[in-house]
Amino acid sequence: MREKNVRKIIDKMPKEIVNEIEHTTVHLEPERGEFVYVSTKRYVTSHEAVNIREAMMVGYVEMSQINLRIAKECLHAELEAQHTMERLVSGG
Secondary structure: OHHHHHHHHHHHOOHHHHHHHHHHOOOOHHHHHHHHHHHHHHHHHHHHHHHHHHHHHHHHHHHHHHHHHHHHHHHHHHHHHHHHHHHHHHOO
16 A cells, blocks of 8 residues: 555656656665655755744844844933942942
């Protein structure tokens, strides 16, 4: 049954890719299904990593905007604290 499913997948692949698989698995004929499985699994894993990386980039950009807004909102408090500290240190 598994070999039949692999055959269906291979039949739907572009001819160039099938030729590459045939070339790569020429000595592994009984293992062709395993080759397709492992290759597909690697592709899916790699694709997931790319998606996670892209999501993290978007998240970091969004977070940088939030942090900038918070920093701008708190700037007056920082300036007031600095002014108070300078006044206390200088005795004025």
